[in-house]
Amino acid sequence: MKAILFVGHGSKDQEGNDQVREFINEMKPAIDPSLLVETCFLEFESPNVNQGIDTCVIKGASHVYLIPMMLLQAGHSKIHIPVCIDEAKKKYPNVEFTYGRPIGIHDSALEICISRLAQIGLEIELGDPDTAIILLGRGGSDPDANSDLYKITRLLWEKLNYRIVEPAFMGVTAPLIDEVIHRCLLLGAKKIVILPYFLFTGILIKRLEKIVQGYEERFKDHQFALAEYFGFHETLQVILMDRVQEALADDVKMNCDTCQYRIEAAEIIGHHHHHDHDDHADKIKK
Numbered sequence: 001m002k003a004i005l006f007v008g009h010g011s012k013d014q015e016g017n018d019q020v021r022e023f024i025n026e027m028k029p030a031i032d033p034s035l036l037v038e039t040c041f042l043e044f045e046s047p048n049v050n051q052g053i054d055t056c057v058i059k060g061a062s063h064v065y066l067i068p069m070m071l072l073q074a075g076h077s078k079i080h081i082p083v084c085i086d087e088a089k090k091k092y093p094n095v096e097f098t099y100g101r102p103i104g105i106h107d108s109a110l111e112i113c114i115s116r117l118a119q120i121g122l123e124i125e126l127g128d129p130d131t132a133i134i135l136l137g138r139g140g141s142d143p144d145a146n147s148d149l150y151k152i153t154r155l156l157w158e159k160l161n162y163r164i165v166e167p168a169f170m171g172v173t174a175p176l177i178d179e180v181i182h183r184c185l186l187l188g189a190k191k192i193v194i195l196p197y198f199l200f201t202g203i204l205i206k207r208l209e210k211i212v213q214g215y216e217e218r219f220k221d222h223q224f225a226l227a228e229y230f231g232f233h234e235t236l237q238v239i240l241m242d243r244v245q246e247a248l249a250d251d252v253k254m255n256c257d258t259c260q261y262r263i264e265a266a267e268i269i270g271h272h273h274h275h276d277h278d279d280h281a282d283k284i285k286k
Helices: 014-030 049-058 075-091 107-119 143-159 177-186 203-218 234-248 262-269 277-283
Strands: 002-008 036-041 063-068 096-099 131-137 164-169 191-196 223-226
Touching: 002 014, 002 049, 002 234, 014 036, 014 234, 036 049, 049 063, 049 075, 063 075, 063 234, 075 096, 096 234, 107 143, 107 191, 107 234, 131 143, 131 177, 143 164, 164 177, 177 191, 191 203, 203 223
Parallel strands: 002 036, 002 063, 063 096, 131 164, 131 191, 191 223
Antiparallel strands: none
16 A cells, blocks of 8 residues: 655644645645645644654555655655654665655745735735835755745746735744845835745744734834735645655656765754754844
8 A cells, every 4th residue: 555644844833733634635636536645844843754754654555655745845844754754664675765855946836925915905016116025934054945036036026017026034034034035125115024934833833913003103104914824725735746746756856865975964963953943033132
């Protein structure tokens, strides 16, 4: 039997974890019923990746396909999940494992972004010279992931008729959202729309809601709007089904399962990480 194991990030906010489970349950009717479908999490929630693999094998899976529910390729998808797969291969030598791709730079993800902007009233075709859009990512220590957000921001700019479309991060790396807000104001924006490049809710999204309220109080002559995160957008199901089909067809074009540098990197980074991503913003002084 084949099993699809979706790997969510995990959050200290239970609502975010519940949304991951609910989203996968909504996807199940579109998945071949002969496939076992399970969900696990990298951190902050159970089952973890190792436990998720155990569940698949206990239920009879002879081939487990791990699909990371991650927007960008960073340490989790490059290092931590592959290490769990390595451990599983030793534990279950008669079981096959295939590692799928994160969402990455995907045209349909841009469609979701545009849809979220339209939902809060932006005129996508007409544009507005007085409105700035900030694409806000989590932020991390992986240069590839951070630079991918810049590329996605540029691709989004190409599809919009807005002159100011800027990337920003919640933490770990610059530019942080405060810096980009001030930049947009200096560029003459009268309205600033913050578009979270996040899959589901969590501590950071709820913190962001308060941050936006603070901007409204500080800059009373300007307008601020917070767009919706990806959430239960139907196109997100399409993207993840693409990743599932790639894995099932053994057509995964990019992953780090066979990277010659990964094992050495894992020894340096350590995969048994328990750091709090929601406190990353405190690491950079504003």
